[in-house]
Amino acid sequence: MAATIARNFARIRGHVLRRNTPAMLFKHARRYNHDEVNNYTVPYFPEEAKKRSSDAEYPDIEVSTEDFKFVERLLPQKTVPIPDEQELYPTPSGWVPTNENLQPKEYGVRRTRNHMLPCYYKKHNNGRETVKIQRIYGDIWKLKEDLSGYFASNVEFPVDIQVHEVGRWILVRGNYTEQVAQFLLSKGF
Amino acid sequence: MxxxxxxxxxxxxxxxxxxxxxxxxxxxxxxxxxxxxxxxxxxxxxxxxxxxxxxxxxxxxxxxxxxxxxxxxxxxxxxxxxxxxxxxxxxxxDMLHRNVKWQQLYKYINYDWEPTRAEVRGGGRKMWPQKKTGRHRAGSNRAPQWRGGGKAMAERGPYSKYYMxxxxxxxxxxxxxxxxxxxxxxxxxxxxxxxxxxxxxxxxxxxxxxxxxxxxxxxxxxxxxxxxxxxxxxxxxxxxxxxxxxxxxxxxxxxxxxxxxxxxxxxxxxxxxxxxxxxxxxxxxxxxxxx
Missing domain, CATH: 3.40.1370.10 (Ribosomal protein L4/L1)
Known part of the structure; x- marks a missing residue:
């Protein structure tokens, strides 16, 4: 597309370039003055039309954007808002905000854009159950150590943990969604 | 500022x-x-x-x-x-490749076209009797396995490769x-x-x-x-x-x-x-x- 633009400029080189000329979408756009059309009375009385026009002292129509706030209230928000501060955590829905004081320096797990923990349970077709932690920053192996330490003290059985260093995710074997979430919350993420 | x-x-x-x-x-x-x-x-x-x-x-x-x-x-x-x-x-x-491939394909029209056995000229006659010749059962010399025959599962253009x-x-x-x-x-x-x-x-x-x-x-x-x-x-x-x-x-x-x-x-x-x-x-x- 840029090539096309450049080629077209080559064609009109030496002539004055048009700048900021608005495109004429309809042929009628120039032919009629919209105010004249709107204020036209049938049969046409110039005095009546003058009273209606927006230039008159008491115009027939008043343009107001006052009520547009009610429309804005209905429009969906473009980005997910930051949740308001609550008096008591966890909230009735069980949501807890991040706590920067608890967070270790070596690594970090970032909340999703919906302010939720990025750990996902999946039941595979062969019956295998996994929990995946995503959006990991920093030393992923330290996170794995801490997680396995948490499992050692909280789960009876040994838990297999897979670390994908390039993809920045950790896969836990078995349905340990609750334990993983509790671990992440205890670390302040 | x-x-x-x-x-x-x-x-x-x-x-x-x-x-x-x-x-x-x-x-x-x-x-x-x-x-x-x-x-x-x-x-x-x-x-x-x-x-x-x-x-x-x-x-x-x-x-x-x-x-x-x-x-x-x-x-x-x-x-x-x-x-x-x-x-x-x-x-x-891989994500870059996926994007580039999409950009190349969504505006691409495949014009490849090859005739099927019905569109190739001739081939209406049974080549030899069904039995007693010792040869295979041939109904048309424009079947896909024949030389000069039509193409099975051919490209039937123009075909848009558009997807989003x-x-x-x-x-x-x-x-x-x-x-x-x-x-x-x-x-x-x-x-x-x-x-x-x-x-x-x-x-x-x-x-x-x-x-x-x-x-x-x-x-x-x-x-x-x-x-x-x-x-x-x-x-x-x-x-x-x-x-x-x-x-x-x-x-x-x-x-x-x-x-x-x-x-x-x-x-x-x-x-x-x-x-x-x-x-x-x-x-x-x-x-x-x-x-």
């Missing part, structure tokens, strides 16, 4: 930084020895940081020089902060392409696209002295480009101009160097972040390439 607004109080209040810089850099002047010099410029550095929406708590902002185009040699006007989620993501080459990549993939692809350019030192940020002359030699010399490679893509936030650079780039096929709304993965990868204006960086970052934090962005299996 405060210094800028004080010195340029003649300008309307609504002007953004990019526009102010654009206004300033038009004041460049040709010297007697043939070189060009920017005459009026606020005290350097113009900026050393930039406000970043939706900051990443674990990665510091990426930094880039703010340069100029109105002199052949690069002048460092300041430092720009770039969002790490857009200019510093992991280079997933999912929005998540398109946005991811743009972020990765920008990050790759930044990581390879092929991303340059300039105050504006104003150059002092409309000669293409100036642009060539500028790109040669700055080692910007064989091709460059200049991106501005508007589609009404400054006259000089439009005329200068029109003579050279590998220097191209593009508004922000035309930015795409294929063009970013095709050009050696990507030159963004500050206003373009603002707009790109704002739009991409808005989509990345949108409640409606989903990756879907629908957007994948039909196999």
């Amino acid at each position: 405060m210094v800028l607004t004080n010195t340029l109080c003649v300008l309307p209040k609504q002007l953004r930084l990019g526009n102010i810089l654009r206004f300033i850099s038009t004041c460049s002047k040709k010297l007697n020895d043939g070189s060009y010099m920017a005459t009026e410029r606020p005290p350097l550095p113009i900026m050393t940081s930039r406000k970043i929406e939706f900051p990443n708590p674990y990665i510091a902002p990426k930094q880039a020089w703010l340069e100029n185009l109105d002199t052949v040699n690069s002048e460092k006007l300041g430092i720009v902060d770039l969002h790490p989620d857009i200019f510093g993501v992991a280079p997933r080459i 990549l999912s929005e998540a993939d398109r946005i991811n692809g743009l972020c990765i392409a920008l990050s790759v350019k930044y990581a390879q030192n092929d991303l340059h940020i300039v105050d504006s696209l104003e150059i002092p002359t409309d000669e293409s030699e100036y642009l060539e010399e500028l790109i040669d002295t700055r080692y910007w490679g064989f091709s460059a893509l200049f991106v501005d936030d508007t589609d009404i480009m400054p006259e000089n650079i439009a005329l200068a780039a029109s003579d050279i096929g590998q220097f191209n101009l593009m508004p922000v709304y035309g930015l795409n993965v294929y063009s970013i990868l095709k050009h050696n160097t990507l030159v963004l204006t500050l206003a373009a960086v603002d707009k790109i970052e704002k739009k991409l972040l808005e989509r990345l934090h949108s409640p409606f962005l989903h990756s879907s299996k629908k957007g994948k390439r039909p196999s």
Whole structure:
């Protein structure tokens, strides 16, 4: 597309370039003055039309954007808002905000854009159950150590943990969604 | 920024930084020895940081020089902060390939066409009796296994290869392409696209002295480009101009160097972040390439 633009400029080189000329979408756009059309009375009385026009002292129509706030209230928000501060955590829905004081320096797990923990349970077709932690920053192996330490003290059985260093995710074997979430919350993420 | 607004109080209040810089850099002047010099410029550095929406708590902002185009040699006007989620993501080459493939295919019409056995001339006669010849059962000499026969499962063009990549993939692809350019030192940020002359030699010399490679893509936030650079780039096929709304993965990868204006960086970052934090962005299996 840029090539096309450049080629077209080559064609009109030496002539004055048009700048900021608005495109004429309809042929009628120039032919009629919209105010004249709107204020036209049938049969046409110039005095009546003058009273209606927006230039008159008491115009027939008043343009107001006052009520547009009610429309804005209905429009969906473009980005997910930051949740308001609550008096008591966890909230009735069980949501807890991040706590920067608890967070270790070596690594970090970032909340999703919906302010939720990025750990996902999946039941595979062969019956295998996994929990995946995503959006990991920093030393992923330290996170794995801490997680396995948490499992050692909280789960009876040994838990297999897979670390994908390039993809920045950790896969836990078995349905340990609750334990993983509790671990992440205890670390302040 | 405060210094800028004080010195340029003649300008309307609504002007953004990019526009102010654009206004300033038009004041460049040709010297007697043939070189060009920017005459009026606020005290350097113009900026050393930039406000970043939706900051990443674990990665510091990426930094880039703010340069100029109105002199052949690069002048460092300041430092720009770039969002790490857009200019510093992991280079997933599979995602780039997915985007490039989509861009090539969605506008591609396959015109390949070959006749079926019904469309090949002849073949209406049974070649030999069904039985007693000792040969195979042949009903037509235009069957696909025959020499000169029709084609089974042939390409029946014209056939559109159009499909839509999912929005998540398109946005991811743009972020990765920008990050790759930044990581390879092929991303340059300039105050504006104003150059002092409309000669293409100036642009060539500028790109040669700055080692910007064989091709460059200049991106501005508007589609009404400054006259000089439009005329200068029109003579050279590998220097191209593009508004922000035309930015795409294929063009970013095709050009050696990507030159963004500050206003373009603002707009790109704002739009991409808005989509990345949108409640409606989903990756879907629908957007994948039909196999």
